[in-house]
Amino acid sequence: MHLCLPIAHLCHSAAVKKSQHAVDALWALGLLGQPPSEGTLKVLLARLAADASKLQPGQLSAIVWSLQRMGAEHLCPQELKRPLEALKLPFSVHQRLLPASWSNVESIMQEVEFRRDEIRLGEGGVEKVLEESRLTAWQSCTGLSFSYSGKTMAPQPMTPTVIKLREALAEHTGQLYDGVLINLYMTPSVGMRFHQDPGQGEEWTEETAVVSVGETRQFVMRRVDDHADRHVFYVSSGDCVRMFGACQRDWQHCVKVEGGAAAAGGGPRVSFVFKQSMAHAGGLSEVGP
Known part of the structure; x- marks a missing residue:
């Protein structure tokens, strides 16, 4: 079975209505390096974007890191990008900067x-x-x-x-x-x-x-x-x-x-x-x- 299938099911379940569960699901997908369908990611990100004002700084950076890891940073909603950029963190992670x-x-x-x-x-x-x-x-x-x-x-x-x-x-x-x-x-x-x-x-x-x-x-x-x-x-x-x-x-x-x-x-x-x-x-x- 493809490793992402159980996680994709979780993304559509009621469990990810809680922000931390949604972040955890995205984090797991990033660690696997096996992104689900674009539709599944969009569902998960839409739920996170709706709760953007409640997310902690570490959750915001985890979301962006996970998307970068999957090569899907272009799907990140502005509702999640803007608050992370506003933090002006004095560090950054550049994935695959070198082969x-x-x-x-x-x-x-x-x-x-x-x-x-x-x-x-x-x-x-x-x-x-x-x-x-x-x-x-x-x-x-x-x-x-x-x-x-x-x-x-x-x-x-x-x-x-x-x-x-x-x-x-x-x-x-x-x-x-x-x-x-x-x-x-x-x-x-x-x-x-x-x-x-x-x-x-x-x-x-x-x-x-x-x-x-x-x-x-x-x-x-x-x-x-x-x-x-x-x-x-x-x-x-x-x-x-x-x-x-x-x-x-x-x-x-x-x-x-x-x-x-x-x-x-x-x-x-x-x-x-x-x-x-x-x-x-x-x-x-x-x-x-």
């Missing part, structure tokens, strides 16, 4: 010199020294080092895959980044807690681009002053998350840890966190998101 075939984790692991370091974490006045669960590398074309959580990473030259990715991002975003933190998450049971990137607006500009390669993982944004205000996305190979403006000041982000069957069957993921130093700001142009 999934452009690189893979195995070739990146051969090309990049990853390390597992000790980091220092403090909470409640108590500092702990821990071995970092992910592996990392830092590459820079300007010879700048990068520091966080008590460790400083000496720069390595940009490798061919990174150079190719940097140039592709410059073409898409107008930003020419000069440094990149490369993170290797070997399994879905390895994640990254909620945090704000250090040095943004001081050593580094407020423009950051995070490109994913490998396993699809859950990426979450939450407001610093209201943890209930969350936006949840899944990022797949070739997807890019851009953070700009006041994002690093007002928002935190994390890579969620997966458990159970999802962790057991999942593979590795690499994230490329591109940064632009204040000392070499300007790039190709100051193009906004």
Whole structure:
């Protein structure tokens, strides 16, 4: 049986009269990546549009993300687009910015010199020294080092895959980044807690681009002053998350840890966190998101 048939039936049922049920149905369709008929989607979106004033910000972004994932963003009603645009969120998810075939984790692991370091974490006045669960590398074309959580990473030259990715991002975003933190998450049971990137607006500009390669993982944004205000996305190979403006000041982000069957069957993921130093700001142009 086609996976979308039960969900399509749900879309026409009384259950989706509640907004959250309708959002959940759309979210499931997006995760499956198997859109139902255009008619079914229009029924679901019409019900959501009728309740647009009651939807939370995270629900609005989930709707648009799901439609983008299915290649159906053109069906999104203005009643749902306008309130999301009015939020002026300082982050955006660009799905399939690069073709999934452009690189893979195995070739990146051969090309990049990853390390597992000790980091220092403090909470409640108590500092702990821990071995970092992910592996990392830092590459820079300007010879700048990068520091966080008590460790400083000496720069390595940009490798061919990174150079190719940097140039592709410059073409898409107008930003020419000069440094990149490369993170290797070997399994879905390895994640990254909620945090704000250090040095943004001081050593580094407020423009950051995070490109994913490998396993699809859950990426979450939450407001610093209201943890209930969350936006949840899944990022797949070739997807890019851009953070700009006041994002690093007002928002935190994390890579969620997966458990159970999802962790057991999942593979590795690499994230490329591109940064632009204040000392070499300007790039190709100051193009906004």
